[in-house]
Amino acid sequence: MADRKKRCTGSPQTDAVAEFLSAQEATAALQSECLWLLLTYESIRLRDEGLQVDGTQPQASDTLDDQGILTTTSSAADDEADSHTMHDDAAFISPPSAALAFKGASWDCLGDATKSLSCGKAFYFDSRGDLVLKVGEAFHEGGRDFVVCSRTVARWSKVFNAMFFGGFAESISSARDGTWTVALPEDRAAPLFLILAIIHGTHQPIPMGLGRDELFDLLIVTEKYDMTHVLRPWASQWVQNLPLDNYENTTGQYRDVWIAWELGCEASFCKMLNDILWDCRVDDAGQLINVHGVPLSTIPCLEPSSILENISFKRAELIERLINCLRRAMKTSLTMSRCEEELAEIRHCNCSDVNFENRSAFITKEDCDDLFLGSIMRRIREMGLEEFVLPRATFSSYLGSIHDVSDLILLEEVNGHVEGHDSCDLWIVVQIEVKEMVDNLSSPVTETHLEYLRNQAKKTGV
Structure with missing residues (x-):
């Protein structure tokens, strides 16, 4: 660049070119610095949320235990030895729709189906797919690439249909080579993989049973994209193999409430809401709290939003x-x-x-x-x-x-x-x-809630 500038000196025109090149260098330097600051901020944000930039668990993370008390847990070898005693309490502090907060599901049930993803290879749900979904960059460095048929995905989801064909930024093929890529950075790869396998007819990796953590994780994504109905062939079996309202701690109870609400399990939902009504207290500020003193308003798994008002009344x-x-x-x-x-x-x-x-x-x-x-x-x-x-x-x-x-x-x-x-x-x-x-305890579940649950049950077949 220095030689180029040297050759351009000696006339007003060449001096102007030199000034232009200098300005370009300054702009590039500023952009580089801004990018570095952005990456630094993102790293700090992810660290505070309990994640590293590469999507792995940090060496120590703060979580809420079964009593709603903040504790620090190690993610080294001790975690593997004590994994049977650990419970995901992140649901206390962030909304279910933000899957960033949920760290409990291992998704081992998918077996070898996702091995190619860990090697950085794209997974082809359709060999003639016209769209690449780059999923989970917040959890995995570079994300996971899923090659899909855009129209197949759009048929099963009104949200994706609007995103792909409704004039949004995601509907524009911006790459020079004509490829179409849509980034879904805050969605976890495993549950979305399972959903895409179902709608593309790739049924081999679909497990016969799901754990409570995996089912909760899956329903976060299906609710976000209005796709709970795609689970109909399997939802009833998953719930049958995983009895709801049979929880070991309060976190499991709240996750079960969310699962029952999304799948339309009316009896289980009503029973769990009655249990919460039976045991909830009030703090000095007038907030409803659970048996461990955690405000119920901070527990987003308690759907719908109006349910707390009914419980309080x-x-x-x-x-x-x-x-x-x-x-x-x-x-x-x-x-x-x-x-x-x-x-x-x-x-x-x-x-x-x-x-x-x-x-x-x-x-x-x-x-x-x-x-x-x-x-x-x-x-x-x-x-x-x-x-x-x-x-x-x-x-x-x-x-x-x-x-x-x-x-x-x-x-x-x-x-x-x-x-x-x-x-x-x-x-x-x-x-x-x-x-x-x-x-004769009066239930906080209203007719409006029951109507929603019954509509969900029709979708899922539970």
């Missing part, structure tokens, strides 16, 4: 009804007498130093009512529910779960304190009412 409604049972029992004890005995011998006191010589060892109806009113108040105080049941100047909301408050009431032992007055204890009535409420 149903929880508050039932807890208020449970508290009202205790209030009614106190009011009844104050205003009405349940006692039908004239006199009854005291049997509730075991104190050896009590002297009954100068006082009656029998109680009246009024004594009976007072005795059991005091018993109800004592129980409420011992349960820690006094501030929610008794009238106070300031109102307090109960932060525990339906499970917590119902167990406090139902597990309280009822003994016959006074001979002949066993039926006078209103706590028996309270327990009957509470058990009936719990047995």
Whole structure:
């Protein structure tokens, strides 16, 4: 370049050319620096998300454990030894549609079908394919190349149809040699490989069974591109081999909710939502939290988005009804007498130093009512529910779960304190009412949700 500039000097015209060349060099240097800064930023971003630029796992990554607590795990040999105890809790902190966050699926079920991809070779789903999908550059250096028939893909997906033939940038063949390449950097290669195999009729690599992680990973992609219906021949078998709502930790529970929602597994979805309603609590800020204190609003697997509002409403409604049972029992004890005995011998006191010589060892109806009113108040105080049941100047909301408050009431032992007055204890009535409420727990799943689930079931055949 220096020689070229030297030959161009000596006239105004050649000086102008030299200035132009110098400007080109400066522009190239600036572009190079910008590219370096961009790559540096991308490297930092991927590192913060738990990935290296080459798509491999870093030496140490921060995840949320089964209790929703941030922990640091190693990805060296120790991980392989402890792999059976590790669970993917990334679903707590990023949306299911962003597959970058999900790191649990191994996809060993695809066997040898994807070996050529690891060698950098393109996989041909159609020998006459007119489109190259470059998939997963965020996970694998250079991505994975899938050669497909663009019209086949478009027929099975309205999203891809609009992308390829709707005038978007992806529909333009920009390469000089006329090849058509579309980049899908944030999609994982393995689940998209399985989807493309299904729609191109390449059924050999399709596994007879999928693990929970793989099925979750797959449904992220099918939901993104509106392709859940392509799973119809296999979805019912995959779910049958993988019973939903049979989870070992809360993360598995939330993933199962997403799977049931996308596949249209109505019974499993309703059961799991009832379980979440049964156990959820409220923090000091008024947020719904799970048993480990993790806000439910940060768990994107809980689809649909309106479900948390329903859970919050149903929880508050039932807890208020449970508290009202205790209030009614106190009011009844104050205003009405349940006692039908004239006199009854005291049997509730075991104190050896009590002297009954100068006082009656029998109680009246009024004594009976007072005795059991005091018993109800004592129980409420011992349960820690006094501030929610008794009238106070300031109102307090109960932060525990339906499970917590119902167990406090139902597990309280009822003994016959006074001979002949066993039926006078209103706590028996309270327990009957509470058990009936719990047995008829109102589901947070609405008719709109059920309609969606049934439509999904028609698509998938589950």
